[in-house]
Every structure is written in C-alpha cells, then in structure tokens.
Amino acid sequence: MGWLLTADQMRKAEEEAVRRDALAPGVLMERAGSAVVEAIFSRWPALAAGRLRVLVLCGPGNNGGDGYVIARRLADWGANVRILEMSDDPGSREAALHRERALAAGVPVLGIDEFGAPEVEAVDLVVDALFGIGLSRPLEGVIAELVRGIGQRTGAARVVAVDMPSGLDGDSGRIPSGGVAIRADLTVTFHTAKPGHYLARGPEHCGALVVADIGIGPSAPGPGLVARLARPDAARLAKGGAGHKYSHGHALILGGPPGAGGAARLAARAALRVGAGLVTLAVPKGALAENAARLDAVMLAGLGEGRDLPALLADARIASVCAGPGLGMGNGTGPGSAVATRALVGEILADGRAAVLDADALSAHADHAEALFSRLHDKVVLTPHGGEFARLFPDLAAMLDDQAGKGRAPSSRLAVVRAAAARAGCCVLLKGPDTVIADATGASVINAAAYERVAPWLATAGSGDVLSGLIAGLMARGFAPLAAAETGAWLHVEAAREFGPGLIAEDLPEMLPIVFRRLFAE
C-alpha cells in the first residue's frame, strides 16, 4: 500500500508485533540487523569476494542495537569488523543483549574517540547505526565531527545507513537546524519507508533505499493520520468500451490575454491527453485569433468583460475548471489584470464546480488570502509551487525555512500541507521533487520524484501548467480532488521519465499514451 509510518506510528507497530507474536527480547533487532547484512551483499555482491574490512558505528539506543547485530553477523561471515560505540551501556535491554553477543563473538569494540586511527579509517564499508527514528536533536560536538569525518576520511568506503542516515529527521527528511547528517550510499529501513526517506533532504542523504520486511505483519495504517506514496489506479484510469465523449467529462480551461496564452494551452492539451472527453479553452475575446491559430482538438470560447463565464458554466456538462496558468497579474481592471483574475476565480468558486486553481489564480490573492479561503470548497485543488504557497500561507511556509525552530524537531512538509488544506478547506498540492498533497480531512500523499523515479528535467518552464491541466482533466473524468491530484502528479513524473533528458513542457502530454500503455499492460 506504500504507507509511510512516522517514528511514533512505527514504535506502535513494533510494540503490537512484539505483543501479538510474544516475541522474545531482541528478536526484531536480530531480524533488522540480518536484513541489513542481506541488503549489503545483494547491492554490492563484489564485497563478498575479498577480505571485507568494516567499521560499525553504534549509537546509544536501539539503532545502535541493530549495529551490534550487523557487526556480529558480518564477523561470523568472515569480515574484519570493528565497532565504534558511543556508550558501553546501551539504553535498552535489547541493545545491551546484542552488545554482549557481539563482544562474545570477539568483535573489537572501541570508543568513538578512536576514530582517526589508521586501521579504523582503512575500511571498505561503514555501517551507520548511530541514530534512527529516535533522533531528538541536531548532531553536535564529537558526533558531528565523526559524521563529517566519515565523509572525508574513509575515502571510497561504501556507507550503509541503518533505518535513517544519522542526523536526518525521519518524519520530515530535514536536518535539525545547526546539525549535520550522514550521507549514505544505501539506507535500509524496516517494515515501511518513513516520510523522511522521501521528503526534503531524505533522498540526497539516503542514497538508495531498501525497505526490509522484519515480520511486523500487515502494514496497518496505524493510529492517527498516515501518509502514503502516490500510486495510480490503473483500472480507474482506463476507459471502458461503452460511452461517448460526454461520458468522459468536459474540462474548461481559462486562458490569458493576447500573447500570454501558452500556459493555458499546455494545460488544455494535458487535460485532453489525460482523457477528458472534451476540452474548451476560454480566453479574452482579443486572444481568440492567436489561440485559433494554435488549437485543433481543443475548442475555443471567447470571454468578454461581462458575465460570459457564468453563461459558459451554465452548461451542466462542464465538469471541471482550471484557472491560473497565464491568467494574468497585471495592473488595471481589464483582461489579464489581477483584479480580473480574482473576479474570474470568484465566479468559478461561487459556481461550486470541481476546479484547479494554480499560478496567477493563487498569486492574485496574495493580499486577499482570507477572502479566497472563505470561498474555497471541497471540490477545489490548489497547486502552488513554493513561492505561491508562501504568498497564501506565509506562516506555514516559514516553518519550512531551514533556519526555523533551532533546537526543535523540524516541521514536516506533510504537517505543513495538511495545515494549509485544513485552513483552505480544500485539497492542496505543494509542488517540488517531493510533492505533498493533502485534503481538509488530513488524508495525504507524497509523490516523490526520487530514487528510481528521479525526474530533474521536470524543472522546466510550463511543466506546472501541464500538471494543472492533468488534474483538471482527471476531475472532468470524475476523479475526486485528492485522487485527481495524486494521479496527475504521478503521471506527470512518469511522463517526464518516459521522455528523459531534453524534456520541455510541450513533451509531457505527448508521453501520456506511452505511460498509459505501459500501465494498462501491467
């Protein structure tokens, strides 16, 4: 299901499994450590060929406990292993038990101040078992020095992080203000991935990510709100044999004044490609000629300065509206002005139909956020990028500032977007490589362009306009707001990956047929 458990939810899941299966102390830790060893050899089979030199860094908690298991298992296998530990008196019974076993197996255990000795630095593999989901503050002092030294002084050694790269907050993927974090080549986590593996600095510090099953059982959503990774519903996306164009919905896209129509045309094409039965682009009358020269399957309508939009919306077959890309932020009151943009958004929201508000539709409300929130309803999706988000929700955006909250746990993008959705009373999608989507009930999804889904070529002008068109097209097809946002964001990244380097926004809709073909064949 792709659930992403927070530290608290993970602890509850572990406790439940221990109780349910009456597990002896240390059994889960044994499984966790063994899973890491398995992942190491599966990722780097060549390491099994020679005399492997390993340095295992053990912290004072259960993450360190996993480290003692890994050290013993690798030593049993024949590796030359040394442990550097933070404490000779681990904070849990399980970790103490596994420390004793590692000592009994003859693994040399040194204090962390031994880091710097030549034989300690000359290793092939570093295992980072300092801190996992129990990180409670920034790494400082000797530990921070050790973490910096690992990068600089162990040369070409591979670094594997146990559960989380130490120093990285598992709920947010951020490094607590003033701290540092391990940069791993591989991170092995247990039961489910955690939000921090996908958010903020997570992917950059984790390297590659493996989620190991340690027998905690079915990954129940657990208490409280649980986020998950975005995934498509292929059956819902496919079209049935029956039906005609109107059964797949009519999307209305609003476009801007003459010379500013590209963004809305991109959105319109995306809405059509994602399967809306019909798409109409409505533009100021002065922009009709320009758009007529550029459109075929997308239909055109002209908007005067009167009540033309409500007249258009009187057609009950129009199932969704997209407003914002290129709509205008100019001075004055004519087409393309911020005043006109706010008036159009007001009419759309008063109508109550499913709608995507993006770009200028958001920015035009920078000084009118409360008025906007009072009109939003649960059929709306807002799709801000970071700058637009900060214009509407400055206090929430400030919580994501790297300098914010020194000494406190860093705020998570998930919590911040959930708070924005609750305030706005609608679905909010905050764009980025770690796109977060939440609705007013707190339901939330992360669509990460990370690991095997990296899509750096999406950072190109107009790609956000395509995303809003995808979501509008899906809502025209009857997808609920959160599902439309999730599916649109997922398809957006897949389309970018399908095209690859050299991608420009125009390419994205054209990749959808290939993405669909692959998805429906699976």
Ligand SMILES: NC(=O)C1=CN([C@@H]2O[C@H](COP(=O)(O)OP(=O)(O)OC[C@H]3O[C@@H](n4cnc5c(N)ncnc54)[C@H](OP(=O)(O)O)[C@@H]3O)[C@@H](O)[C@H]2O)[C@@H](O)CC1
């Ligand atoms: N429970 C289970 O059955 C299983 C758990 N598993 C494993 O346990 C891990 C979670 O273990 P955990 O809860 O003990 O937390 P952990 O990450 O070891 O850190 C806590 C310790 O670090 C300390 N500390 C924190 N921040 C610090 C800082 N900046 N600088 C210095 N010290 C700092 C903190 O001290 P305190 O905050 O109390 O002062 C405390 O002593 C999890 O990630 C997984 O690997 C698996 O084996 C599966 C079975």
Ligand SMILES: Nc1ncnc2c1ncn2[C@@H]1O[C@H](COP(=O)(O)OP(=O)(O)O)[C@@H](O)[C@H]1O
């Ligand atoms: N490095 C990246 N990796 C993956 N996706 C990215 C990256 N940078 C930006 N994106 C995506 O590209 C889109 C950019 O949208 P936006 O900032 O609105 O651009 P524009 O206004 O030019 O259309 C968003 O969907 C965002 O999630």
Ligand SMILES: [K+]
């Ligand atoms: K770790």
